[in-house]
Amino acid sequence: DSPAPTTAPREWRLASRPTGWPTPENFELAESDVPELAEGQIRVRNEVLSVDPYMRGRMSAAKSYAAPYAVGEAMTGGAVGIVEESRAEGFKPGDHVLHALGWREVAVVEAKHARKVDVDAAPASAYLGVLGMTGLTAYAGLKRIADLKEGDVVFVSGAAGAVGGAVGQIAKALGASKVIGSAGSPEKVRHLTEDLGFDAAFSYRERKVSEALRELAPDGIDVYFDNVGGDHLEAAIGSLRLNGRIAVCGMISVYNDTEPAPGPRNLARLIQTRGRIQGFLVGDHYDLAGEYAERAAQWLADGSLSLRETTVDGFENAVDAFLGVLRGDNTGKMVVRL
Numbered sequence: 001d002s003p004a005p006t007t008a009p010r011e012w013r014l015a016s017r018p019t020g021w022p023t024p025e026n027f028e029l030a031e032s033d034v035p036e037l038a039e040g041q042i043r044v045r046n047e048v049l050s051v052d053p054y055m056r057g058r059m060s061a062a063k064s065y066a067a068p069y070a071v072g073e074a075m076t077g078g079a080v081g082i083v084e085e086s087r088a089e090g091f092k093p094g095d096h097v098l099h100a101l102g103w104r105e106v107a108v109v110e111a112k113h114a115r116k117v118d119v120d121a122a123p124a125s126a127y128l129g130v131l132g133m134t135g136l137t138a139y140a141g142l143k144r145i146a147d148l149k150e151g152d153v154v155f156v157s158g159a160a161g162a163v164g165g166a167v168g169q170i171a172k173a174l175g176a177s178k179v180i181g182s183a184g185s186p187e188k189v190r191h192l193t194e195d196l197g198f199d200a201a202f203s204y205r206e207r208k209v210s211e212a213l214r215e216l217a218p219d220g221i222d223v224y225f226d227n228v229g230g231d232h233l234e235a236a237i238g239s240l241r242l243n244g245r246i247a248v249c250g251m252i253s254v255y256n257d258t259e260p261a262p263g264p265r266n267l268a269r270l271i272q273t274r275g276r277i278q279g280f281l282v283g284d285h286y287d288l289a290g291e292y293a294e295r296a297a298q299w300l301a302d303g304s305l306s307l308r309e310t311t312v313d314g315f316e317n318a319v320d321a322f323l324g325v326l327r328g329d330n331t332g333k334m335v336v337r338l
């Protein structure tokens with residue numbers, strides 16, 4: 001018989017909705033109520049949690065593509081954990097699963113919403129990052145939205161982050177002739193060119209994006225993968241070549257704004273370039289997941305794709321980790337290890 005746990009498992013709740021930048025006061029650490037399992041459910045002890053920029057949107061009441069978090073209730077997000085008890089066919093104690101009830105130490109999950117993952121093939125956290133949602137976002141955005149072709153010159157913002165780092169590496173693996181990235185510090189710029197194989201990179205905090213692009217891509221760019229919006233988007237439109245494509249994945253520069261931000265002033269350039277700009281959500285592209293998983297495994301094996309992550313230890317530090325993603329504390333996927 002295993003001894004009864006001495007402390008109740010905990011969860012992070014949304015305490016209040018932020019105006020502008022979120023602060024620790026918007027969150028509350030509380031004991032969770034872990035119900036008995038019903039048929040079809042599994043109890044999972046979470047081992048790694050995902051913290052992502054889209055969660056900022058869910059802290060607001062405004063309806064977005066993901067439902068707002070409810071004030072006073074536990075938040076949700078990606079997590080990988082180990083099954084402790086199962087009342088679902090196909091799942092047994094000791095299995096590792098990916099599921100959507102992060103932000104808590106112990107989760108009772110409907111097994112139909114959980115997917116078994118192989119933690120011998122890759123670390124659990126990889127299924128939250130390069131082998132999971134963020135990797136697929138990069139792949140779908142490049143293949144399907146940006147319609148990446150061999151020889152393309154590609155620019156990606158947020159390049160040292162989870163999605164951006166994957167975009168640069170996958171673009172190279174798919175035959176881009178040149179990949180340029182922007183990020184928020186000289187260390188990140190070094191990481192892009194020295195560790196991730198970017199052809200060029202610059203810090204948007206040190207120079208104007210439009211000037212950097214004119215220098216690093218004097219003949220323009222074919223593809224811009226936007227994670228940031230704002231002046232990055234305007235500069236990319238300004239550098240777009242004939243038949244250029246812009247995949248709008250995220251606009252993190254405006255997520256904490258309290259007023260609508262002005263749009264790019266040079267949209268008319270899309271006419272002469274016959275340029276295309278299209279937003280997308282990874283959730284619409286899970287039909288590519290199998291194809292991506294196969295290619296990603298190969299790219300990991302041959303070194304084209306790296307597993308770089310930033311890990312924050314301790315459940316009590318999950319909020320810090322989340323606020324850190326918005327500030328740019330991470331290189332690669334930010335994960336919380338319990």
Ligand code: NDP
Pocket residue numbers: 052053054133134137158159160161162163164182183184185188227228248249250251252253254280281282283325326327328329330331332333334
């Ligand atoms: P990241 O790992 O890229 O972390 C966010 C990064 O954004 C930070 O590390 C920071 O790096 C950068 N950043 C923060 N503020 C600014 C700013 N004002 N200007 C420029 N950069 C900034 O997160 P993800 O990879 O998870 O997400 C990247 C983007 O992709 C986000 O916009 C996210 O919302 C979007 N996304 C969209 C999906 C979709 O389906 N459309 C799915 C997944 C993600 P730095 O130090 O360089 O500033």
